[in-house]
Amino acid sequence: MSNGTDKIVSSIVSEAQSKADVIIQESEKEATLILQEGEREAKLAKETILENAKKQSALKYQQLISEAKMNARRAELEAREELIESAFTKAEENLKNIASTSTEEYLNSLKKIIEEASIEIGGGELVLSLKEEDIAKIKDSIPVIEKEIEGKTGNKTTLEIGDSIKTIGGAIVKTKNGDIEVNNTIEARMLRFKKSLRSEVAHVLFK
Numbered sequence: 712m713s714n715g716t717d718k719i720v721s722s723i724v725s726e727a728q729s730k731a732d733v734i735i736q737e738s739e740k741e742a743t744l745i746l747q748e749g750e751r752e753a754k755l756a757k758e759t760i761l762e763n764a765k766k767q768s769a770l771k772y773q774q775l776i777s778e779a780k781m782n783a784r785r786a787e788l789e790a791r792e793e794l795i796e797s798a799f800t801k802a803e804e805n806l807k808n809i810a811s812t813s814t815e816e817y818l819n820s821l822k823k824i825i826e827e828a829s830i831e832i833g834g835g836e837l838v839l840s841l842k843e844e845d846i847a848k849i850k851d852s853i854p855v856i857e858k859e860i861e862g863k864t865g866n867k868t869t870l871e872i873g874d875s876i877k878t879i880g881g882a883i884v885k886t887k888n889g890d891i892e893v894n895n896t897i898e899a900r901m902l903r904f905k906k907s908l909r910s911e912v913a914h915v916l917f918k
Contacts, residue, residue, distance in 0.1 A: 836868075837868065843875040857870055881898075
């Protein structure tokens with residue numbers, strides 16, 4: 712190959728090498744930029760994921776705390792309710808024990824219960840229903856009770872002993888024609904007063 716040809720070939724090879732070097736350098740720069748951009752985007756994505764995870768974790772934590780507080784409050788209320796009901800059950804047992812006796816305390820209470828019911832009706836011809844055991848306890852006091860009712864209502868009053876009833880104690884009083892009836896048994900009185908007594912019982916138990 713002549714010197715002229717060698718120079719041409721050499722020149723072509725040299726120019727090709729230079730272009731290749733430029734392409735390689737540009738490619739490396741582009742690769743570096745792509746890599747840097749990828750790292751930046753990856754970092755941003757990582758930060759976003761971490762931030763979202765923190766938010767979700769905080770939200771879940773608050774939900775768990777809220778649920779725990781509600782469950783604790785519910786358990787406290789249920790425990791209080793059980794204690795209050797237990798107090799009423801014990802009170803009913805005590806009343807049942809008292810009502811099974813012929814003590815002056817119970818007899819006076821029974822007279823008062825009969826008078827209250829009869830006065831609420833307004834006196835007159837009344838029928839008195841008691842548990843079987845109480846009929847004998849109160850029978851001799853009927854005339855005195857009638858006078859008390861007459862004095863407070865202004866109406867002549869008679870108390871006729873009616874059919875016996877199943878009850879802890881107390882009485883049911885009604886007019887002879889049955890139009891008006893007042894249930895003043897211990898169970899009925901407890902049921903009526905239970906709502907107002909609940910707050911008092913709660914105050915005593917949890918003050």
